[in-house]
Amino acid sequence: MAWTAARAALAGLLGAVVGIAAYSISQTGGQRLSIVVGALLGVAVVLGADLYRRSVQLTEVRLVLPGSEMTFRANTDMRQAAQRMFFQAATRVATRPLEDGSGNLREALTSLKTLFDLYREPLESGAAPPPPAKGDSVHELVLDILNFELAPFLAKWHPRLRAFEEAHPGQDESAWPENAAFREELRTLQDNLRPYVIGLGEIAGIRDPERHLRRSAWYAARASSPLPRQQKDAAR
Structure with a gap:
């Protein structure tokens, strides 16, 4: 209802500007005035289109997260921010498995x-979209993350691993007494982050965001299939 009223007001304002411009040009016939009014109309149309683009297609998304429930009225800006943050997490160890005996802890x-x-x-620089008038902000979800x-995990493990590295320069991480404990807590962190990251994908409007956090069926089939004979021979 509020958005319909805003659109009506904007349409009325643009109509009034067009009417005034047409009347002024008809009265004066001046070329300069026509150019100025035309430029102003162009600016008004562009600003109006941008306002419409940023505000239309509001989608309500309700997320049930650990210990809380959040409701988002996602517009274009919020969806873009959520999509960017979803893929930033989906391509990192925050959601990617680090198998025992593999990977690098540093x-x-x-x-x-x-x-x-x-x-x-974006939260500190002011680049984040302003909070919506109704519902939760995507950056409230990010503050929880x-x-x-992230902050408690980094505060605990960064100084511990650095102390080992400084005390044993050049030594492999497998010799670190807390290697197994680090990996176990990393898995817990990944499990905790998963619903938040999936939630970002849902706010962004990504179809089935969870599928981006697991190996595709094609990859699994390829990994489990035996190598063709030519490749086996070449690998020897």
Whole structure:
């Protein structure tokens, strides 16, 4: 209802401007006035179209998250922000498995710290979309990720791994006594982040966002299928 009224008011305003312009031109016949009025009309149309683009297609998304329920009235800006943050997490160790005996723990911590900085930067710089008049903001969800998931993990494990690296320069991470504990807590962190990341995908309007967080059926079939004979021979 409120959006319909706003659209009606905007249409009325543009109509009034067009009417005034047409009347002024008909009275004066001046070329300069015609150019000025035409430019003003162009600006009004562009601004009106931008306002419409940013405000239309409101979609209500309700998320049930650990310990809370949030409702979002997602417009274009919110969907774009959520999509960017979804793929920032979906391509990092925040959602990617780190199997026992594989991967690099320092690189995993660096990836998580980079994600933390990517999520925090728009909040601190003012680049984040303004909070909606109704419903929750996508950045309230991100604050939960930062404050209650990423920050505690980084604050605990970054200094511990750094202390090992400084005390044993050049030594492999497998010798770190807390290697197994780190990996176990990383898996817990990934499990905790998963519903938030899927929620970002739902706000963004991504179809079945969870499928982006698991290996595709094609990849699984390829990984499990035996190598063709030519490839086996070449691998020897």
